[in-house]
Amino acid sequence: MKKKSILKVLAIALTATFYLTSCGQKSNDAHEHDEEEHSEEHSDNDGDSASSEDESHEHDAHEHEHGGGAEMTMGEAKTWMPAGNAADAIAKDFHFITGSIDDLSAEVITDEKEAGILKLSPSTGNPASFVFHSKFSNVGVSVALKRENFEGEFKIVHHAKDADTYEFVSVNGSQMKLGRMVAGEESIFDEASFESDEWLILKVSAAGAHYKGYIGDQTTTHGHGDEMEAGYVGIMIAGTGTVQIKQIEVTPIEAE
């Protein structure tokens, strides 16, 4: 009987430990992608240029190029800042996976320091999503944005295959969600409320099976899930009002 009591106590202790420490182990199906980098061309930043896109090389890369349609190349670190004509700026560096430029009423304005700001004023509420041409595996994305009378959801999407399959961090009012959409079915890893200034830095990181959403440097949401295949990175907007974007920064996260 004493042995059975000990075993019962141990079983309860194990269950409690498992519950407290469960932290989404790496998927057995997860496999590492060799990140074959393709260096994208710089756009000359003159007065007529559609956009400026600085390439910051964080690691050695060798070129890899797919053919067909939108250039499906593996991405490098990049910082995108709007300049010139908004439609041209978006068309040059992004492609839409849902909606179109007509849904966004896009224009580029300048702030007091003459820096470009992409102003999006969707009015229909239809979701529109534009993504960089390159694909990324483990990745960190940072967007400097400001919402003015915006009602709806603003998402950073990553590992996007199409409009129905992607991972995301979203903000809707003061609520952040971190999750995944697979074949149109949404699953939420974590959600939390946050406070922010007028301009907020919304970030997401996907490193292995760990996903985090940040406001500035503050981790706000933290979730776990199986690794998804490399996919597109970009923005999805579903709502009405005005969203201003100063900068989109994408950083590939190297495997150990």
Add this chain to the structure above:
Amino acid sequence: MELIPEWAPNIHPIIIHFPIVLLVMAVFASFVDLILSKEWISKSKIWLYVFGTLSAIIAVLSGRQAADSVSASFSAEMTMSNHSDMGHYTLWFFITYTLIQLLSIRLGKLNKKPIKILLFVIACIGLLLLLQTGDLGGKLVYKYGVGVSK
């Protein structure tokens, strides 16, 4: 004395030293027990595994809190992710191993030299997991500056 000093963002850097020392000493005690086969060494070994594992549980829990409280660059995220995973593997290894050690007391037949040698070899695997976890933790601080005041 504050539980979390002003200079520390969280308690994890303080806690981790306990499982590292206790579990390394436990494996060392396993080795000594192989050679000397004294009862007091055998009992000490068990207590070291028990307390080492308990402190490992606290280390993992504090690590989860730490991961959400520190600011880390994107380049550190994979190391942080691997450090977390390795910490969990180490924890579950030693939970299982400690239970086996406790069972070996109850079932006296397991307390024989060939079994002890096998258990010691298995313990060394746990030691490697522990060292790998610690190495990744050190990398977070010394390479990426996670948790370091700027």
